[in-house]
Amino acid sequence: MIAGNKGQLGSDSEIVLGTDHELLAIDLDELDITNLSDVQNVVQDFSPHVILNCAAYTLVDKCETEKELAWNVNVIGPKNLALSVGKYGGRLIHTSTDYVFDGRKIIPLPYVEEDATNPLNYYGITKNEGEKTVRHTIDQHMIVRTAWLYGITGNNFLKTMLKLSLKNPDKEIKVVNDQYGSPTWSYRLARQISRLVDTDGQGTFHATSEGHCTWYELAGCFLEKMGVPHTLVACSSAEFPTPAARPKNSILENRHLKNKKMNIMRHWIDDLDRFVSKFRERLIDEALSDV
Numbered sequence: 001m002i003a004g005n006k007g008q009l010g011s012d013s014e015i016v017l018g019t020d021h022e023l024l025a026i027d028l029d030e031l032d033i034t035n036l037s038d039v040q041n042v043v044q045d046f047s048p049h050v051i052l053n054c055a056a057y058t059l060v061d062k063c064e065t066e067k068e069l070a071w072n073v074n075v076i077g078p079k080n081l082a083l084s085v086g087k088y089g090g091r092l093i094h095t096s097t098d099y100v101f102d103g104r105k106i107i108p109l110p111y112v113e114e115d116a117t118n119p120l121n122y123y124g125i126t127k128n129e130g131e132k133t134v135r136h137t138i139d140q141h142m143i144v145r146t147a148w149l150y151g152i153t154g155n156n157f158l159k160t161m162l163k164l165s166l167k168n169p170d171k172e173i174k175v176v177n178d179q180y181g182s183p184t185w186s187y188r189l190a191r192q193i194s195r196l197v198d199t200d201g202q203g204t205f206h207a208t209s210e211g212h213c214t215w216y217e218l219a220g221c222f223l224e225k226m227g228v229p230h231t232l233v234a235c236s237s238a239e240f241p242t243p244a245a246r247p248k249n250s251i252l253e254n255r256h257l258k259n260k261k262m263n264i265m266r267h268w269i270d271d272l273d274r275f276v277s278k279f280r281e282r283l284i285d286e287a288l289s290d291v
Helices: 008-017 036-046 067-088 122-137 157-167 186-197 215-226 255-259 268-290
Strands: 050-053 091-097 141-146 173-176 203-206 232-235
Touching (some): 008 050, 008 186, 036 067, 050 067, 050 186, 091 122, 091 186, 122 141, 141 186, 157 215, 157 268, 173 215, 203 255
Parallel strands (some): 091 141, 141 203
């Protein structure tokens, strides 16, 4: 069972997992995970061996003001899924984020699964509490932390950069150059999760691309590969203030996956190449339709 199948990761997970598994892929219009009785009814009827939770409230800046909604989706929702697993059996794979960390580790030292969490913003607080709730509710769980996710479905940083550049290629676009992370393709992550589905392990796993860059470096690399004229200007986080503070260091190390010889994540540039090669025309068509 995939909760949140219309988002970046959920839609790619449906493609990947649908080849070998019987799926129930649902989103908010079919199931509100914040409603325990509705969740338990669906889980009882379908009896999934694994629930993959891709549902989350991820509008980071809006979380600062829409706190009740963020808490309900990111904390109560995972708790309801975990309670349902505890009642009817199975296992929960819950997706989480680099934002559970404060990013104060010296760059380029990565965060590993055992590092202490200390979120800077309310989105990170809710995701951290969601993790704790899952751990405290059931043993049969996996928590998968990822970062800087992009994919062909929905909105993301890469699509925003593409739209801005196509709209006015001569206009300077300021992009933050002092936050570091590992851009991660949702399709690659879905394949990694598929490996986890086929094991009976539990615990917390980091799953991001290898290597790291800044948002400025990512934007430049992507637009070059897309062959789109652009004028980017590097700026600091202080020059580009946002309602929610962002961690400077979002680099995660896939230590547990590597220790278990299960890591299939590639270097971020390799996956960006594949992403552009597969979706370039579709990305441009979609961006132009919004310009």
